[in-house]
Every structure is written in C-alpha cells, then in structure tokens.
Amino acid sequence: MAITRLPGAARRRVAVLPWLAAFAGLAAILPLAGVVAAALFGETADIALRDIFRYAATSAWLALLVGLATAFLGSLAAWLVVMHRFPGRDLFAWALALPLAVPAFALAYAYADLFDVAGPLRMWLRAGPGFDLPFGMRGLGGAVFVLSCAFYPYVYLAMRAAFLNQSVNVLEAAKMLGCDGWRALYHVALPMARPALAAGVALAVMETLADYGAVQFLSVQTLTTGVVRAWSVYGSTVSAARFALPLLAVAALLLWIERRGRKGRTHEAGNARWRAVQVKPLAGARGLAATGFCLLLLVAGLLLPVGWLLVTGLNTSPDWPRLLLAASHSLGLGIAGALVTVALATMLALGTRRLPMAARIASLGYATPGAVMAIGLLASAGIVWNLLPGSGYVIGIMLLVYAYAARLMAAALEPIDAGLTRVTPSMLHAARMLGRTETGGALAVELPVARGAMFTAGLIVFIDVLKELPATLILRPFNFDTLAVSANNYALDERLEQAGAPSILIILLALPAVIWLTRKIALSRPGS
Amino acid sequence: MSSATLAARGVSRFYAGRHAVAEASLDLRAGRIACLLGPSGCGKSTLLRLIAGLEPVDAGEISIGGVLMSAPGVVTPPEARGVGLVFQDFALFPHLSVADNIGFGLKTLPAEQRRERVAALLARFHLEALAGAWPHTLSGGEQQRVAIARALVRAPSVLLLDEPFSGLDGQLRAAVRTSALTDLRAAGAAVLIVTHDPQEALLMADDLVLMSAGRILQTGRPQDCYLRPVSLAAARLLGEAEDLPARIENGVAHTAFGAVPAPGMADGAGRVMVRPEALGFDPSGAPVEIVDIAFGGSFHSVTLSSQGVIMTARTVAPPPPVGTRTGVSLDPMRTAVYQGE
Numbered sequence: 001m002a003i004t005r006l007p008g009a010a011r012r013r014v015a016v017l018p019w020l021a022a023f024a025g026l027a028a029i030l031p032l033a034g035v036v037a038a039a040l041f042g043e044t045a046d047i048a049l050r051d052i053f054r055y056a057a058t059s060a061w062l063a064l065l066v067g068l069a070t071a072f073l074g075s076l077a078a079w080l081v082v083m084h085r086f087p088g089r090d091l092f093a094w095a096l097a098l099p100l101a102v103p104a105f106a107l108a109y110a111y112a113d114l115f116d117v118a119g120p121l122r123m124w125l126r127a128g129p130g131f132d133l134p135f136g137m138r139g140l141g142g143a144v145f146v147l148s149c150a151f152y153p154y155v156y157l158a159m160r161a162a163f164l165n166q167s168v169n170v171l172e173a174a175k176m177l178g179c180d181g182w183r184a185l186y187h188v189a190l191p192m193a194r195p196a197l198a199a200g201v202a203l204a205v206m207e208t209l210a211d212y213g214a215v216q217f218l219s220v221q222t223l224t225t226g227v228v229r230a231w232s233v234y235g236s237t238v239s240a241a242r243f244a245l246p247l248l249a250v251a252a253l254l255l256w257i258e259r260r261g262r263k264g265r266t267h268e269a270g271n272a273r274w275r276a277v278q279v280k281p282l283a284g285a286r287g288l289a290a291t292g293f294c295l296l297l298l299v300a301g302l303l304l305p306v307g308w309l310l311v312t313g314l315n316t317s318p319d320w321p322r323l324l325l326a327a328s329h330s331l332g333l334g335i336a337g338a339l340v341t342v343a344l345a346t347m348l349a350l351g352t353r354r355l356p357m358a359a360r361i362a363s364l365g366y367a368t369p370g371a372v373m374a375i376g377l378l379a380s381a382g383i384v385w386n387l388l389p390g391s392g393y394v395i396g397i398m399l400l401v402y403a404y405a406a407r408l409m410a411a412a413l414e415p416i417d418a419g420l421t422r423v424t425p426s427m428l429h430a431a432r433m434l435g436r437t438e439t440g441g442a443l444a445v446e447l448p449v450a451r452g453a454m455f456t457a458g459l460i461v462f463i464d465v466l467k468e469l470p471a472t473l474i475l476r477p478f479n480f481d482t483l484a485v486s487a488n489n490y491a492l493d494e495r496l497e498q499a500g501a502p503s504i505l506i507i508l509l510a511l512p513a514v515i516w517l518t519r520k521i522a523l524s525r526p527g528s
Numbered sequence: 529m530s531s532a533t534l535a536a537r538g539v540s541r542f543y544a545g546r547h548a549v550a551e552a553s554l555d556l557r558a559g560r561i562a563c564l565l566g567p568s569g570c571g572k573s574t575l576l577r578l579i580a581g582l583e584p585v586d587a588g589e590i591s592i593g594g595v596l597m598s599a600p601g602v603v604t605p606p607e608a609r610g611v612g613l614v615f616q617d618f619a620l621f622p623h624l625s626v627a628d629n630i631g632f633g634l635k636t637l638p639a640e641q642r643r644e645r646v647a648a649l650l651a652r653f654h655l656e657a658l659a660g661a662w663p664h665t666l667s668g669g670e671q672q673r674v675a676i677a678r679a680l681v682r683a684p685s686v687l688l689l690d691e692p693f694s695g696l697d698g699q700l701r702a703a704v705r706t707s708a709l710t711d712l713r714a715a716g717a718a719v720l721i722v723t724h725d726p727q728e729a730l731l732m733a734d735d736l737v738l739m740s741a742g743r744i745l746q747t748g749r750p751q752d753c754y755l756r757p758v759s760l761a762a763a764r765l766l767g768e769a770e771d772l773p774a775r776i777e778n779g780v781a782h783t784a785f786g787a788v789p790a791p792g793m794a795d796g797a798g799r800v801m802v803r804p805e806a807l808g809f810d811p812s813g814a815p816v817e818i819v820d821i822a823f824g825g826s827f828h829s830v831t832l833s834s835q836g837v838i839m840t841a842r843t844v845a846p847p848p849p850v851g852t853r854t855g856v857s858l859d860p861m862r863t864a865v866y867q868g869e
Binding site for chain 2 (some may be wrong): 014037244422423424426427429430431432433434435437445446451
C-alpha cells in the first residue's frame with residue numbers, strides 16, 4: 001500500500017505548561033538565592049558570630065519544646081475526637097482548629113498582659129488567695145506556651161486526617177489480639193500515623209521558627225528576631241542575611257522531614273480496605289475528662305486570649321480611621337496575595353507532571369520564614385529601585401505580594417494538587433483524542449476540576465497573609481500599615497489595649513475563612 | 529475487500545532497551561471489528577497507544593487513510609489523527625454533564641450544530657434521559673455508552689477501545705457487549721477492541737489479532753484462529769489446549785489418544801494440539817483409562833490416561849465412572865498438527 005508522506009504531519013508544538021511551572025518555581029527560589037548571595041558575598045557585617053550562635057540556640061530550644069508540646073496536644077485531641085464520643089465532640093471536631101485564625105502575636109499580647117506582674121490575674125491572686133504565680137509569660141517558657149497554643153492545630157489537623165484514614169479493620173485486629181483502647185493507640189494507631197505526626201509537627205516547627213511578633217514581644221531572641229533587628233536597627237541587609245542562613249538550612253531539613261512524612265501517608269491509606277472507625281462512647285468521668293481537655297485547649301488557644309483582648313479593648317476607643325485604613329490594606333493584600341499565589345501555584349500544579357522539580361523548589365519557600373524571604377527580596381530589590389526611582393510605593397506593594405506568593409506557593413499547591421488527583425491521566429489523554437492540545441486539555445479539564453481546590457488554596461493564603469508580620473514589616477512602603485503592623489506598633493509602645501483592636505479585626509477577618517476550611521475538612525472522608 | 533483504513537507495518541516500541549511491541553503489523557478496515565487479544569502485559573495496550581498517537585514509535589510506520597501518522601521521528605499529535613479512543617476506566621470528565629462530555633470534542637463547531645450532533649448521539653445511545661446527569665451518578669453500562677458516544681462525536685475513521693467491558697460485571701457485561709456491538713458496527717469506523725478475554729474476542733471479532741510478548745502471533749477470522757492456530761502459544765491464547773506428543777507417518781499423526789490426518793507432512797516427530805472438546809468416546813478407538821472426573825456445570829471435565837500420557841477432555845454427556853477402560857477418538861476439525869519435537 002502506498003503511504004503518502006506529509007512533511008507537515010508532525011508539527012512540533014511548544015509545551016507551555018512546563019515553562020509556566022518553571023517560571024513559578026523560579027519565582028519561589030529567587031528570594032532564597034538573594035539571601036545566600038547577600039550572606040556570602042556581602043560586605044562586612046556588624047553581627048558577631050557568637051550572637052548568631054546564641055540566637056540559634058534559643059531558636060532550637062523553642063522549636064524543640066513547641067514541637068513536643070504540639071505533638072502531644074494535637075495528637076491527643078485528634079485521638080479523642082476521632083475515636084470517641086463525649087459531650088461536645090462534634091463541636092470540638094472542627095472548633096479545635098479555630099485558633100488558626102488567631103495570629104500568634106495576639107496570643108502573646110493577651111497572655112503577657114494577663115500574667116504580667118502588675119497584671120489583673122496576679123494582682124487578684126495576691127490580694128485574694130494571697131499567693132503569687134512563680135512564672136510570667138515573658139521568657140522562653142511563656143513563648144513555648146503561647147506558640148504551642150497557636151500552632152497545635154497543625155498537628156491536630158494532620159493527625160485527625162490520619163486517624164480518620166486508618167481502617168477500622170486494623171484497629172479491630174489489634175483488639176482481637178488483646179489490645180485495649182490506649183494500647184491500640186500506642187502500639188497501632190500512633191505508629192501508623194507517625195508520618196502524619198512528623199508532617200504536622202514539621203509545620204508547627206516551621207511556624208515557630210518563622211514567628212517574629214510573639215517571641216519579640218515576649219523578649220525571646222531568636223534567629224528571626226535577629227533577622228528583623230539586624231535590618232531595622234543596623235540597617236544591614238548583609239547581617240540580616242547571615243542570621244537568615246541557618247534558618248534556610250533548617251527550612252530545608254524540615255521540608256525533607258515533612259516530605260518523608262507525606263510519602264508514608266499514601267502507603268498507609270491504600271493498604272487495607274477502608275471502613276469508618278467505630279466510635280467508642282466515653283461515659284461519666286472519662287467523658288468529662290475528654291470534654292475538659294478539649295475545652296481547655298480551646299479556651300487556651302482562642303477563648304481566653306481573645307476574650308481578654310476584647311475586654312481590654314473595650315476600655316479604649318480605637319483610632320477608627322487608622323484602623324479601617326489598616327484593615328483595608330490587610331484585606332487588599334490578602335486578596336491580592338491569594339490571587340497571585342493561587343495563580344502561580346496553579347501553574348506549578350499543571351506543569352508538575354512534566355517538571356516535578358519545580359514543585360519541590362517551591363516548597364522550600366514555604367519552609368522559609370517570611371523575614372528571610374523579605375531580606376532575600378530586599379537584597380535584589382535594590383536593583384529595581386535604582387532602575388525605577390520614585391515608584392517606591394507601587395514596587396513596595398508588588399514586592400510584598402511577591403514575598404507572600406514565594407512563601408505560600410507550596411501551601412496553595414497542596415490542595416490544588418489534591419484536587420487535581422480527580423483528573424486521571426486517561427482523562428487528559430481523552431481530551432487530546434477529542435481534539436485538544438496538551439495545554440488546551442489542561443485548561444478545559446484540569447482547571448475547572450480544580451476550581452474548588454483553588455478556592456480552598458486562596459483561603460489558606462488569605463489567612464496566612466492577614467497574620468503575616470515580619471515580611472510585611474520589612475517590605476511595606478513607608479507609612480503603609482496593615483492590621484498586623486499596627487498591632488505590633490502599639491504593642492511595642494506597650495499600649496496593649498490599643499493593640500487589641502487590630503488583633504481582633506484580624507481574627508474577625510480570618511475566622512469565616514478558617515471556619516469554612518475546617519468544616520470542609522470535617523466533612524471530608526476518604527472514599528467520598 | 530476494501531483497502532485498509534489503518535495500516536501498521538513493522539511497528540516497534542522499546543522501553544529501557546526491551547521491546548514492548550515488536551514488529552507488529554495489522555490492518556483495520558472500515559465497518560469491521562478487530563479484536564486484539566493477549567494476556568495482560570503483552571503490549572496490546574501499548575500498541576493501542578501507538579496507534580492513538582499518545583506515544584511515538586521506535587520503528588515501523590502507522591498510516592491512516594493513506595496518510596503517514598507515525599514513524600521514527602514522526603508523530604502526528606493525537607488531536608490531529610481522527611482517531612477515537614474509549615478508555616478502560618472510561619475517563620469521563622467529572623465536571624461535565626453527560627451531554628457536555630459528549631460535546632467536548634466539538635469545540636470548533638457552532639453551538640447549534642453542536643447541540644444537534646450531541647442530541648443525535650444521545651438518542652442513538654439511548655441516553656436522552658441522562659443528558660444532564662453527572663458521570664459519577666451513572667451505572668457502569670451507562671458510563672460506557674457515554675464514553676463510546678463521546679469517542680464517536682468527531683466521526684473518527686478509526687475507533688479504539690481499551691478493555692471496554694472489563695469494568696462491568698457478569699450479566700451486565702454480556703448485555704452491554706451485544707448492544708455496543710450493534711452501535712459500533714453502525715458507526716462505520718474501523719474498530720479495534722483490546723481485550724484479554726478469549727470468549728469476548730471470539731464472540732465480537734470480525735478479525736482476530738493474537739498477541740503475546742510484544743509480537744503478533746496470528747491474524748485471521750476467529751474460527752481459523754481457534755481451530756487452526758499457527759502455534760501452541762496462539763492456541764492457548766484462545767482457550768484450553770492439550771499438547772500431545774505425536775509420530776507422523778505417511779501423512780497421519782499418531783498420538784496416545786488416536787490419530788489425526790497430517791497431509792503433506794514429512795515423517796518424524798510432531799506435536800498435536802487438541803482442544804478439550806475434540807475428544808469423543810469411541811469403543812473402537814484408542815484404549816484409555818478414566819482417572820478423574822469433575823463436574824463443570826455445562827460440561828464434565830474428564831482426565832484420561834493412555835500409554836503414560838495424561839490429558840483432560842470435555843464431554844457434555846455424563847462419562848463412564850472413574851476406573852473404566854474404554855476407547856476414544858479425536859475430531860480432526862478441532863486439532864492441529866505441528867512438525868518437530
């Protein structure tokens with residue numbers, strides 16, 4: 001049979017998706033490269049190596065203790081809520097994640113004030129029962145307490161998902177072999193959930209290392225406060241970058257731990273046939289103890305500090321015009337950050353099949369503290385400022401949004417990736433068999449399927465941007481205040497009652513998003 | 529016979545130095561259904577993907593309607609081939625309704641024509657009532673009808689189906705198969721169905737293609753492939769087959785269970801492929817002893833021993849009890865003789 005050879009039959013098409021993913025990955029890594037470059041090739045720094053070690057040691061202790069505390073609190077709460085029935089359990093199931101709406105610095109303000117030597121609680125204790133608490137909140141111990149209250153939800157959510165994913169078959173097998181509830185937790189459920197535990201604790205530790213507002217207020221000197229201080233007090237990008245360098249290394253390490261955790265998770269869920277766990281009722285004192293524990297977490301992480309901020313805030317009338325302006329800035333940045341970040345993360349997600357490296361690079365950004373990200377951008381932004389003098393305000397805002405995007409791209413990527421698992425490779429092939437190009441198929445199939453996940457990702461970014469402090473402090477244009485910045489300014493001036501209002505506003509803005517997310521998580525079950 | 533709609537010549541595909549498909553050649557003709565049969569992992573799905581253009585060929589040529597589509601260094605992208613593909617998991621788009629799934633391939637058509645075309649396919653596949661339904665609410669059989677309708681929407685000259693019935697169970701499978709067959713023939717395309725189920729392949733195929741370990745063993749009518757397999761490997765792809773040692777003398781192959789004609793074959797050693805239903809009880813035939821009987825529902829599986837050789841046969845009538853010595857003969861129609869050890 002004669003075969004006609006058509007020279008044009010095999011047009012080469014440019015593969016757009018991998019290029020977009022490469023672009024997004026590059027955007028995430030650029031500020032980190034800036035940090036390394038500044039630290040290694042910068043001029044002399046004013047910071048003694050000794051100081052860096054001292055700050056690093058504090059950071060390490062803080063990370064270790066918060067890691068242990070969140071691991072315990074988050075795991076226990078998840079185990080109680082998933083496997084047992086007790087009064088209030090259905091409410092706690094999602095309410096225990098609500099402290100995610102509260103910025104850590106707001107908790108720090110409230111607790112520092114409550115437990116101050118001249119604060120209401122200790123005044124009352126001295127006057128009434130006649131004794132004084134032997135501790136305050138300012139110091140390492142206080143910081144561990146505050147950050148554990150703020151960050152236990154990361155572990156709680158990860159462990160909750162892991163316990164829900166565990167098949168009851170395995171737990172029943174354990175019971176048939178003579179394990180009671182607690183021994184089943186220790187010998188079966190916990191080891192199976194270990195990857196999720198590692199991932200959750202890694203997130204909590206990342207946030208701990210990245211925190212500036214809370215530890216700074218509680219007078220704890222960490223590497224992150226060092227970064228901000230080197231920049232703000234000494235005006236030295238190079239010194240700041242040197243503080244940032246160990247943080248960057250730890251970020252990479254934590255990322256590695258978190259990735260390993262994730263790998264284990266898939267294998268554990270796919271193993272056995274999944275059946276919903278049977279809930280064990282906890283009656284009487286044990287039920288009350290479970291309720292008490294969950295309530296205590298919720299009180300410590302949300303109700304007490306937020307209540308106290310409200311109470312103190314009521315005594316003063318806030319500077320409404322300034323507050324509303326700051327709120328509009330926060331809201332605007334949150335929305336812009338969410339849009340840009342989700343757009344970049346979507347590029348990553350769509351191209352990641354062809355370019356898995358890009359996603360890995362982007363996740364390094366997530367492990368990097370915002371302050372480090374900002375310093376990295378600052379190091380390279382000088383060039384832009386010199387090229388476009390007089391455009392400081394616009395460039396400042398753009399850099400800020402860029403910093404958020406570079407840091408949060410991986411956080412947004414995760415739900416989008418998960419959403420895209422609904423698109424099987426054969427669906428993409430089907431789109432091609434039906435006349436679409438590779439890019440066209442991605443737009444017609446993957447994008448609409450991931451729409452819900454993109455919204456979820458946007459909310460996650462929105463919440464994080466609202467709470468973000470150090471990067472905003474460093475990169476914001478002159479006199480441009482967000483709610484977080486204005487809360488921090490009041491707190492630095494020891495005007496705590498004034499700092500309450502912007503903190504509460506952040507919580508009010510973030511709360512609907514957090515509730516939406518946690519309800520969604522609570523409703524999701526494997527296989528549905 | 530009309531000339532082939534699709535012609536593959538000496539197509540090969542290598543993965544890490546090992547061939548997944550080796551020098552495969554086949555023709556597909558308009559209005560005819562070809563079945564590609566082989567065990568899982570034999571390369572039949574890869575061959576399908578090569579034809580679809582989802583993978584490049586490392587050697588050989590594939591042309592459709594006389595136009596070269598694949599050759600080393602030449603890959604016409606799948607969207608430009610005029611080939612329809614029905615996936616094993618159906619791959620329906622979860623975010624689109626049944627009607628929108630079917631209309632997905634008509635992006636360039638004006639809305640009015642698009643609606644008409646979709647409506648026509650919905651009617652032909654009895655899916656009108658489900659036009660607005662979401663894919664996950666459909667039964668397996670319904671999903672399959674949508675998948676086939678969707679693959680036909682661009683009127684492809686070649687339609688490929690990858691294990692289209694494997695996701696359906698038992699009774700449904702037979703019913704769906706019959707109705708799908710009617711629809712596929714009506715479509716007028718050259719159809720290639722990949723399957724690992726010999727029954728399915730025999731029942732559906734106009735042309736059968738047997739594949740094993742990346743190579744095409746035999747191509748032909750189902751009867752010819754079943755009754756005159758080119759080799760024992762080909763025979764076994766289509767069902768049980770006994771392999772008996774034989775001695776060929778004067779155009780007759782002698783086995784422990786009787787003789788069959790072997791016209792034109794040289795004297796010497798040989799092998800005889802015997803389908804289990806080829807054996808009949810015949811008191812004047814070769815002497816055998818019945819050593820085991822199992823009841824298989826529509827048949828009895830009878831294990832026989834003769835001159836130290838064991839074989840299993842199938843009979844519809846109840847056989848004599850175990851231990852009986854009797855005679856058997858072979859139906860030459862259901863045996864094939866091969867020369868050599």
